[in-house]
Amino acid sequence: MNRKQLEIHLSQVVQPFKQPKIELEQYQTPPRVAANLLHIAWLKGDIQNKNVVDLCAGTGILGLGAALLGGEVVLVEKDQEAYDILLENKSKIDQKTQSVLNDVLTWQADMRFDTAILNPPFGIQQNKTSDMDFVKKAGQLAEKVYSIHDGSDRNQEGLPKLFNKCGLEIQETYLEEFPLSSSYPWHKLKYKIHNVLVVQASSL
Ligand code: SAH
Numbered sequence: 001m002n003r004k005q006l007e008i009h010l011s012q013v014v015q016p017f018k019q020p021k022i023e024l025e026q027y028q029t030p031p032r033v034a035a036n037l038l039h040i041a042w043l044k045g046d047i048q049n050k051n052v053v054d055l056c057a058g059t060g061i062l063g064l065g066a067a068l069l070g071g072e073v074v075l076v077e078k079d080q081e082a083y084d085i086l087l088e089n090k091s092k093i094d095q096k097t098q099s100v101l102n103d104v105l106t107w108q109a110d111m112r113f114d115t116a117i118l119n120p121p122f123g124i125q126q127n128k129t130s131d132m133d134f135v136k137k138a139g140q141l142a143e144k145v146y147s148i149h150d151g152s153d154r155n156q157e158g159l160p161k162l163f164n165k166c167g168l169e170i171q172e173t174y175l176e177e178f179p180l181s182s183s184y185p186w187h188k189l190k191y192k193i194h195n196v197l198v199v200q201a202s203s204l
Pocket of ligand 1: 058
């Protein structure tokens with residue numbers, strides 16, 4: 001399956017959050033952004049026949065995409081409503097995956113993974129947790145990490161050091177446009193384009 005086919009397939013099978021929860025920062029990765037990230041990871045040999053974990057899986061777009069590219073995937077999500085949609089989405093693809101309803105930060109995995117993929121909450125809702133808490137967990141679980149972050153200049157500058165603190169070294173980054181639809185009442189515009197930074201990192 002090439003990049004474009006993956007994007008189309010994901011846009012057909014992955015139903016979005018029904019009532020996204022602000023406090024959990026439930027924003028689904030657009031199929032184009034998901035397909036780009038996964039295709040790059042696949043080209044680098046980090047998906048096919050690899051043990052892959054999708055942390056904060058939401059409706060499952062990243063993990064299910066990884067399964068479509070030949071990964072052995074475990075998806076972890078803590079919100080029951082998101083998880084129910086994930087299960088529905090997962091039933092629409094042929095590949096076998098495992099899913100876990102649990103808090104990523106306290107989840108005890110019984111194995112180590114080759115690759116972690118994640119679009120975690122960024123911590124912009126003044127949660128106590130930030131994306132780095134999830135990156136730290138990803139670094140503990142896997143050799144390679146592909147993650148999505150706020151793309152502001154300030155954040156971009158700070159990320160290499162923050163990743164180092166999590167035992168990871170950033171190998172590559174690129175910017176993506178992440179259109180946020182007005183799922184929330186406080187969004188005045190129908191769509192807002194947000195810049196996100198996609199990071200690929202390896203264990204130190
Ligand atoms: N990764 C998905 C969802 C992104 S939204 C995608 O790319 O489309 C962030 C997701 O993280 C939400 O589904 C939210 O419910 C989940 N989440 C937030 N905190 C979590 C935690 N501590 N453990 C597991 N999932 C969490």
